[in-house]
Amino acid sequence: MLIVFFRAIILYALVIFSIRLMGKRQIGELQPSELVITILLSNIATLPIEDTTIPMATGIIPMLTLVSLDVIMSALTLRSRKLRQMVSGSPKVIISNGVIDQKQMKKLRYSVDDLMESLHDYNIFDINEVQYAIVETTGKISVMQKNDYSPITPSDIELYSESKNPPQILIDDGVIMHGAIDFLGLDMKFINETLSKNKVDASDVFLMSCDEDKNYKLIKKEDLN
């Protein structure tokens, strides 16, 4: 039993390492090759956990090989557009100028239901509202609405304002986030001054966020006892 326990711990760590190695994109939208790797990884990892007669190497080596090949393949596809198209395919336009390309939809084996379901994700319930729709290589449909139905943006009404980065969390549950302080171009002096102004120690702060203009929000820890 202990063998299975230790193997499960090792392979758990290895699967996490492998997924991290594949990069953030892996967690969100899967390319065809990444989907294959993800399915294979989960299967390969379970074999040595269940069967103690199988050496761990039989699980570890194929996992690392597959992930490494995937990363190398991604690097190669970044350099070659042809290879990228071979491995991941290319995006296909299914609605252009408001007209559905039925031939393309048939080719992609996309039903009207699939299309409508994807449009609902964009809060579009009338197909007349769609100007352009494209099936991405991940299989996700991206939609552009006709101008008449698009929400008004500040630039439409010539309301111009400076774009700013969102506020950053500077203290998270008593821990000072030095990366965020550097990102905002602040220093510890500002933090210490703010803390002393609010008569609180960093360890007693539940959350402190701040933007580039030094507008901050500080929430003290509650006494839960």
Next chain:
Amino acid sequence: MKRLILCVTILVIIITGSVLSLFLINNKNQQLIKTIDSITEFAEDRKTDQALEKIDEFSRSWKKYYICVSFLVESSCLEDISASCSKLKALLLKDSEELYSECETIKYGITLIYNNEFPYLHSIF
């Protein structure tokens, strides 16, 4: 870029490790087969003491080898060889003909370890 270098390094380590392990298995197998051959030779010549000495030598080498090779090979294959190995002494002292067949079983098992690891075309497909 760091990720790519890490992956290439992992692949190089895996390939090098696999090739080295094949050499190691082949080398050790030759040694073990030689010891088994000398056991059968001594047994045939009725040199029981020397044969017993060789059996002890083989058992010691096998135990060490078992630990190394169990990282690479399914333990069920190794258990069969260990079982045959434990019978050798008793069979020699009983002066049984079965000793030779057990020695052949061990030799076959040891050869099988290498053959199962070597990437022959038929084993890949």
